[in-house]
Amino acid sequence: MTRLDLFLRVYLALIVGFIFLPIFVSLLFSFNSARFPTxxxxxxxxxxxxxxxxxxxxxxxxxxxxxxxACSAVIATFLGFCTAYTDYRYSFRxxxxxxxxxxxxxxxxxxxxxxxxxxxxxxVGMSGQVIxxxxxxxxxxxxxxxxxxxxxxxxxxxxxxxAAWNLGGNEWRTMREVIIPFCKPAILSSLFxxxxxxxxxxxxxxxxxxxxxxxxxHVLEIVQGTIDPQxxxxxxxxxxxxxxLVVTSQALIFFRLQRSAS
Amino acid sequence: xxxxxxxxxxxxxxxxxxxxxxKANLTIGSGExxxxxxxxxxxxxxxxxxxxxxxxxxxxxxxxxxxVMNDVPAHxxxxxxVWQSLALFPFLNARENVEFGLKMRGINPAERRTRAMNxxxxxxxxxxxxxxxxxxxxxxxxxxxxxRALVTEPKLLLLDEPLSALDAHLVIRMQSxxxxxxxxxGITFVYVTHSQSEAFAMADRVVIMSKGEIAQIxxxxxxxxxxxxxxxxxxxxxxxxxxGTVTAHARGTATVETDQGTFKVKGDxxxxxxxxxxxxxxxxxxxxxxxxxxxxxxSEEFVGSMVTVFLEAPGGAELKxxxxxxxxxxxxxxxxxTVSLSWATKDxxxxxxxxx
Amino acid sequence: xxRRLNTYALTFRLPIIAWQTxxxxxxxxxxxxxxxxxxxxxxxxxxxxxxxxxxxxxxxxVWSSYRYTILMAALAAGLASLLAFPAAWYLAFRCQxxxxxxxxxxxxxxxxxxxxxxxxxxxxxxxxxxxxxxxxGLIGLGPYTLLNTPVGTLVGYLTLILPLVLIxxxxxxxxxxxRLIQAARNLGCSPARVxxxxxxxxxxxxxxxxxxxxxxxxxGDFVAPFYLGGSNPPTLPILIIDTxxxxxxxxxxxxxxxxxxxxxxxxxxxxxxxxYRKRASR
Numbered sequence: 054m055t056r057l058d059l060f061l062r063v064y065l066a067l068i069v070g071f072i073f074l075p076i077f078v079s080l081l082f083s084f085n086s087a088r089f090p091t092x093x094x095x096x097x098x099x100x101x102x103x104x105x106x107x108x109x110x111x112x113x114x115x116x117x118x119x120x121x122x123a124c125s126a127v128i129a130t131f132l133g134f135c136t137a138y139t140d141y142r143y144s145f146r147x148x149x150x151x152x153x154x155x156x157x158x159x160x161x162x163x164x165x166x167x168x169x170x171x172x173x174x175x176x177v178g179m180s181g182q183v184i185x186x187x188x189x190x191x192x193x194x195x196x197x198x199x200x201x202x203x204x205x206x207x208x209x210x211x212x213x214x215x216a217a218w219n220l221g222g223n224e225w226r227t228m229r230e231v232i233i234p235f236c237k238p239a240i241l242s243s244l245f246x247x248x249x250x251x252x253x254x255x256x257x258x259x260x261x262x263x264x265x266x267x268x269x270x271h272v273l274e275i276v277q278g279t280i281d282p283q284x285x286x287x288x289x290x291x292x293x294x295x296x297x298l299v300v301t302s303q304a305l306i307f308f309r310l311q312r313s314a315s
Numbered sequence: 316x317x318x319x320x321x322x323x324x325x326x327x328x329x330x331x332x333x334x335x336x337x338k339a340n341l342t343i344g345s346g347e348x349x350x351x352x353x354x355x356x357x358x359x360x361x362x363x364x365x366x367x368x369x370x371x372x373x374x375x376x377x378x379x380x381x382x383v384m385n386d387v388p389a390h391x392x393x394x395x396x397v398w399q400s401l402a403l404f405p406f407l408n409a410r411e412n413v414e415f416g417l418k419m420r421g422i423n424p425a426e427r428r429t430r431a432m433n434x435x436x437x438x439x440x441x442x443x444x445x446x447x448x449x450x451x452x453x454x455x456x457x458x459x460x461x462x463r464a465l466v467t468e469p470k471l472l473l474l475d476e477p478l479s480a481l482d483a484h485l486v487i488r489m490q491s492x493x494x495x496x497x498x499x500x501g502i503t504f505v506y507v508t509h510s511q512s513e514a515f516a517m518a519d520r521v522v523i524m525s526k527g528e529i530a531q532i533x534x535x536x537x538x539x540x541x542x543x544x545x546x547x548x549x550x551x552x553x554x555x556x557x558x559g560t561v562t563a564h565a566r567g568t569a570t571v572e573t574d575q576g577t578f579k580v581k582g583d584x585x586x587x588x589x590x591x592x593x594x595x596x597x598x599x600x601x602x603x604x605x606x607x608x609x610x611x612x613x614s615e616e617f618v619g620s621m622v623t624v625f626l627e628a629p630g631g632a633e634l635k636x637x638x639x640x641x642x643x644x645x646x647x648x649x650x651x652x653t654v655s656l657s658w659a660t661k662d663x664x665x666x667x668x669x670x671x
Numbered sequence: 672x673x674r675r676l677n678t679y680a681l682t683f684r685l686p687i688i689a690w691q692t693x694x695x696x697x698x699x700x701x702x703x704x705x706x707x708x709x710x711x712x713x714x715x716x717x718x719x720x721x722x723x724x725x726x727x728x729x730x731x732x733v734w735s736s737y738r739y740t741i742l743m744a745a746l747a748a749g750l751a752s753l754l755a756f757p758a759a760w761y762l763a764f765r766c767q768x769x770x771x772x773x774x775x776x777x778x779x780x781x782x783x784x785x786x787x788x789x790x791x792x793x794x795x796x797x798x799x800x801x802x803x804x805x806x807x808g809l810i811g812l813g814p815y816t817l818l819n820t821p822v823g824t825l826v827g828y829l830t831l832i833l834p835l836v837l838i839x840x841x842x843x844x845x846x847x848x849x850r851l852i853q854a855a856r857n858l859g860c861s862p863a864r865v866x867x868x869x870x871x872x873x874x875x876x877x878x879x880x881x882x883x884x885x886x887x888x889x890x891g892d893f894v895a896p897f898y899l900g901g902s903n904p905p906t907l908p909i910l911i912i913d914t915x916x917x918x919x920x921x922x923x924x925x926x927x928x929x930x931x932x933x934x935x936x937x938x939x940x941x942x943x944x945x946x947y948r949k950r951a952s953r
Contacts, residue, residue: 061761075792162891164908169698216402221419288788295783
């Protein structure tokens, strides 16, 4: 069996290699002095990073991206929380339809949603504004928020909410003092995850943002032109932000759990 | 005679097409320790939930301290519950858990803390006050749950099988804690369980339920020695039940003819009535006596100092006799051996079958 | 407490219903309606005509693009499923749980990198003077033309879908009841036989769902066929972009979108039916 194991281990490494190759290449060549990435590398430089950080367009798009991610994360988490709680607590006629409405977006290709949003926002006069991207992103990321929080709610003691009512808390008070504190790790995770997803989204943003570009749209425009190593620098920058968001959220949760256990 | 604290009058609970509780009539006095017991699905937990306000009765009235509670929501009642799963708040420490009920009532933080710490000391877990409840042992969590329920000084405490998740030795210890607490505080405990030993050890009165109906209410001894229905006779204790017909009746003693023979039993009945002779296993002796049956030994069940011997009488009736282990050692009881069993007429109980 | 419909329950139910209807259902319904609109004098007119449908449905390039898109998406989904399987099998059955969790965490990283930038990387890797051909050159092979071909498109699709398929397959197989596998091994089955008789049937739902997601993602992606495939030939998403951005013919784009939605709905429905169908007992 070990020959099979060895073969499979190499195979797995190759697959992982295939998946990580473009990431690695982008990271590596963001420091390459030649314009075109080829082997062997020409020399080490940070000029591409300097270029992007000196570009006002870059900062404008980055700012838009941050605003959009932050806002859509908050709204998506709120919507996801409401849906998760409703699913957890209530049964009612039309519940399947209710859940379908919020969980369907990931099954529809982004290009179609992009077209739909563009047309719809134009119709109601909302196109090309930062708010349009925020709204579009909440629709796209709310399902993830719902899933994360619903998962957490499935771990709750089945009598916990009733215990709070029993001790004198009405529904609103119980929501504030029991359900939300219980879901806090999931709410945090959701905020960071939806922010990260929003930060990387380009298809719908491209259609809907108009002149208020987000960072991925900025990248899209560069890529449509010539081979420009700036893209590697931007890509690494975006990756660093996304990873920081995710790692921070996981660390927060981990340390919170450690603290409450001591 | 104390005013009844809790009255259930004609209470019924229907869920869609299923009746969980039918026509329940029960009064509970102030300071009583009542146990509601029965097999799974008998409606005992539903009844408890109706007292707490978590389920509303479909019919009938629930009155607490004279006030009709049917439309009073759970959070407006003063009926704290100790839950089967304990339902402690995992994101709070022990003290904060205990303070919760006080916080909901708007008590200021300083007073909350004092009262909570008092109770934690009383339950002997003050040292764990600042510890997160997830890190405490089962027994310690039990005590936090109790303290949390009692800190608001209610008149009525509800308990839903609170000991079912504990190890056996902890159960015994917690039983005495509960009994002691109830006597010290003098408040009413309504305790739901499926365990007869728990109910009998702690309760002043027991309520036996089956399939949504209350089968019998009485002191543990009454229910044990004088079961009113066949269900109660089978559910409580180890009883021998011999069905038959009353053939004669004179001076408080009835003669009942069964497939296993004719026996005399204490009780009142009319001739021709369908009735059963009920004899507790610990009232049966080996040897001949006032009422005798011959039976063959099938098996033994050894539970420490007591042994239950199972036998089969002619006609297929299953009989049981319970004796001290050391008494059994003296006798020569082997599987397959036929012995005579007997009991005194005064030790039997006449069970009249109800008309359905 | 459950039956009383009150402000509390509605507060948690109504916002989403309103939001999603307004911003999800609304736009999609509008797209369907838009496919019946017409563009006159550079203005989109809201009407109910079949003009746009006719214009698109009668064009050969639309149908060849349609066939090509389905073919490539199916190929990508199939290829990804096949390529991922040995790796997923290894992770599920030959690894310690901790290694497996670490691997899954590793595989989540690509989701947080920019797909665009990864595609750009592949562009430079696959180019005639790029990294891959440079490596081939060192051992005297090539150079190979990989860009602007279906190969480029496939590489792009795989970059998009492989991590997801690998994770889903691993989780599916790790969740198969261990006792079934033990039983098969005890009866003397070789690993290949165990796969054929136990793993594939037991994990059917997971595998089909993974392939379905892979298909939907590839079907709707424009980046891979555009940048790595050279739009040669164009896929349906590229048609949408062309007719919207360049052509300003939104109704025609809507027609393509509706065609895509109908196709996806049919395929998804069939796949889910197949995935969840219980085997009739023999």
